[in-house]
Amino acid sequence: MGRIRRAPRGESLERNKKGRRSGEVPHPFSVVFCFSLFFPQLRVPRRRAVMLLALGALMLGLAGAMEIQVPEEPVVALYGQDTTLHCSFTPEANFSLKDLSLIWQLTDTKRLVHSFSGGRDQLTDQGGGYTNRTALFYDQLSQGNVSLLLRRVEIADEGSFTCFVRVRDYNSAAVTLQVAAPYSKPSLNLEPNKDLKPGDRAVVTCQSSYGYPEASVLWQDSHGANITENVTTSQVANEEGLFDVYSVLHVLVEPSSTYSCLVRNPVLQQETHASVTITGQHLAFPAVALWVTVGLSICIVVLLVILAYICQKKIRQSCEEEENAGTEEQDMEGEEQKTALQPLKSTEDKADNEQEIV
Known part of the structure; x- marks a missing residue:
């Protein structure tokens, strides 16, 4: 009191x-x-x-x-x-x-x-x-x-x-x-909310309603720094005399950036806030770059499959050639042994014939 x-x-x-x-x-x-x-x-x-x-x-x-x-x-x-x-x-x-x-x-x-x-x-x-x-x-x-x-x-x-x-x-x-009157929890909106690339300009809007008297609005970045200088804020009284707050922040898009809007009632010492975070899922590549990336990926996969097939084929051929070479060597060795035995047999036959003549 x-x-x-x-x-x-x-x-x-x-x-x-x-x-x-x-x-x-x-x-x-x-x-x-x-x-x-x-x-x-x-x-x-x-x-x-x-x-x-x-x-x-x-x-x-x-x-x-x-x-x-x-x-x-x-x-x-x-x-x-x-x-x-x-x-x-x-x-x-x-x-x-x-x-x-x-x-x-x-x-x-x-x-x-x-x-x-x-x-x-x-x-x-x-x-x-x-x-x-x-x-x-x-x-x-x-x-x-x-x-x-x-x-x-x-x-x-x-x-x-x-x-x-x-x-x-x-x-x-x-x-x-x-x-x-206490202000409602702010609602934040990001425009545009798709097809964003790093460096693009975006607009973050903060809206809070049904408060009295006029509120003070503060914007902060991911590090808690005050960025209110880039903000345009308007407060309009409705038929009941309560204020609706509408604040606009202009930013350059950066990956993993958080922007917070704080609405404060000076009489009640009440502070309510909301945040929006721009992460990788909000950032999109252009359509041409996306198709080029997909095409290159498919080509690389196909080339890898072809190279693997060629390597496997060459390895198989090399193994078959080695096996064939081993078989030929064995055949040649067998023929040489037969050739070496044939003269000896002829000499023995000739000696037997001479004995029969005597």
């Missing part, structure tokens, strides 16, 4: 265009009042000046005893959710709700947000945008809790609300409401 700020005694935080606090009268010893008494040309009747003096003294006396506590820091409310604008005072012992008059209104436009007096709500003059959206903590009014419950917070609710409290004394204080 933040720190509690106490409105100084007799001080109203709301001022009109002239700088005077709303609901106050001129101080009885102020320069304006003195001039109104002693300089008729200011066109302030003396009787009215006396009345202002008396009324001012009365208001200062009444406001002197009441202190109102409100948050010092802005109240952060989520869009579409309920929130509480805290405001409280310390009631006296004999305090009665019938003595309480409470008004919540917009500080700038004075538009009525909620009113309570005579022990019940007075909503006849309530602004149309707050119908059925406001309530008090009725069971805690007697303890001095005059906080306002605001349902289904809208973007238009953002701003300053003034809490006016009067019992016997009177005082007021302002509460600032800050509306916020």
Whole structure:
């Protein structure tokens, strides 16, 4: 809820265009009042000046005893959710709700947000945008809790609300409401997403929606370096007042490159991100180069098959020639042995014939 700020005694935080606090009268010893008494040309009747003096003294006396506590820091409310604008005072012992008059209104436009007096709500003059959206903590009014419950917070609710409290004394204080809505997880898109080659130009788009207030967008590369200088970002509010963020990054394609888009809500300190990686599967060769590569691969395979066949054939022929050569050598050796034996046999036959003749 933040720190509690106490409105100084007799001080109203709301001022009109002239700088005077709303609901106050001129101080009885102020320069304006003195001039109104002693300089008729200011066109302030003396009787009215006396009345202002008396009324001012009365208001200062009444406001002197009441202190109102409100948050010092802005109240952060989520869009579409309920929130509480805290405001409280310390009631006296004999305090009665019938003595309480409470008004919540917009500080700038004075538009009525909620009113309570005579022990019940007075909503006849309530602004149309707050119908059925406001309530008090009725069971805690007697303890001095005059906080306002605001349902289904809208973007238009953002701003300053003034809490006016009067019992016997009177005082007021302002509460600032800050509306916020978290951004959706970014969606990334790569264009073109096919037929990319290293060095080609590509566009990465990042889109996030339904956030408030305007986001800060940061782009990072694979090394975490800030590359937001190459980015064009636009933020457009929809009918509900929520922002749609559209950011475009221009890059030169590199293999295995990662690009991250971070969307940050400055009020909620919420950060959501998404990444896209360009890997080898995203990079394609041109059609001609692809067919050339396939053709060369087929030719190489065919040549290898032919070479293997030729080598195998030559090896087989060599083996057959060696076998044939061995067979011929064996045949020649057998013939030589037969030739060597034939003369010896002829000599023996001749000797036998000679013996028979004798």
